[in-house]
Amino acid sequence: MSTGAIATLLGQQPYSFHGLKTIGKIFFILDIVLFLAFSACITYRFIHNRGSLTLSLHHPHESFFFGAFFVSIALIIYCIELYGVPACGPWLIKTLEILFWLYAAIVILVAVFQYHVIFDRRELPVTGAMPAWILPVYPFLVLGVLGGTLLKSQPPGPGFNIFIGSVTFQGLGWTIAFLMLTLYFTRLVNSKLPEIPKRPGMYVAVGPAAYTANAFISLGMQAPKHVPEDLFGITSFPVGDAFKAFGLIAGIFLWFISFWFSAIATVSIIISAKESHFTLNHWGFIFPNAGMTIALIYIAKALDSPGIKGVCSAATIVLVMLWIWVAILNVKGVIQKKVLWPGMDEDMEDIEGHGHKPGEEQEDSDGQV
Structure with missing residues (x-):
C-alpha cells in the first residue's frame, strides 16, 4: 500500500522536474513486484499450513488487514491510469472501466462478509479499538479517488x-x-493511548477524511465534463459546475480533519520515540499521509496557490524519505528475525500457534507472570 501510495503521489506533483515521472514509474514497478512477491508468500503460507486461511480471516487482529490487499490492487489500477494511459491506446481506457466495476463488485463482498465474520465470531472491547478496524471497508475509501482519476480519460457516457x-x-x-x-x-x-510500538498505526485514522476529501475534489473537478448540464431537470445553471464548487468546499472541510488526526498521531509518537522500536505498524507513516498530501495537491491546484503547492512538494520529500527509512528498518528487522518471523509478530500470536494467545499470561525470563 505504501509503495503504491508513493507512486500515485509522485505522479501528481504540482511542481515537476525532468525524471520525476521516471521515479514514479520505478515506484510503480516496485509496487507490482512487491505485491506479486508478497501474494506468493502469503499463498504459500496458507497452502503450507492447512486451515490457516480460515484462522486468519477469523483472527481478532489479522482479519482486519484482509482489506489492505484490495487497497493495494486499487492503487495499482490508479497507477495504470497515471502512467499507462498516456502511453497506450483507447483499449486501456476501456479496460480500466471494466476493472473499476469488477473491483467494486469484489470489495462489496469483502466489506459485507468480512464485517459479518467480525460481528458474528468476535467480541472486541471498545477499549482496544484501533483505526485498523476500518480496513475491511478501506477499499471503498479509495474507490471514489480511483473513479475521479479514471474520469480524466473516460468518455462522457461511461464516465x-x-x-x-x-x-x-x-x-x-x-x-x-x-x-x-x-x-x-x-x-x-x-x-490509554495505544501501546507505543502500535502508535504509528494511529495514522490509519488519517485516511478516511483524507481520501474522501481527495474523492470530493477529484470528482468535482471532472463533473463539468461528465455530468449532464440539465441533470435532475435543472436548467438554470450547469449542474456539473455546482458539483465542482461543492466538491472543493467539502474537500477543504474534510482535509483539516485528516490533518488533525495526523497531528494527534505525530505528537503521540514523538513523546514516546525513545521507548519505541520498529514494527510493521511503521508503514502507517506513509499511506494515509500520502492520501492527505494528494488531497492538498488537488486543493492547491484548484485554488492556484503557489504556497500550498510548495507545502505539498515539501511533504512529498518527507514522505519519500520516510518510505526509505521504514524500508531499511523493515529489511533490517527481517534479517535479524524480529519481524515477519514465527512468534515475533508485535501485536498478536501467530495463527500457526507460535507466540501467546490473547488472554494468556506470559512469563518473563525469571519465570514470573
Missing part, C-alpha cells in the same frame, strides 16, 4: 456511470469509517 458509482461507493466507505472512528475516539477519551 457519468463511474461518477455516480464513485459517489455511492465513497459514501459507504466514509460512513462506515466514521462509525468506526467514533469507537476509536471513544477509546482515546476513556482509555
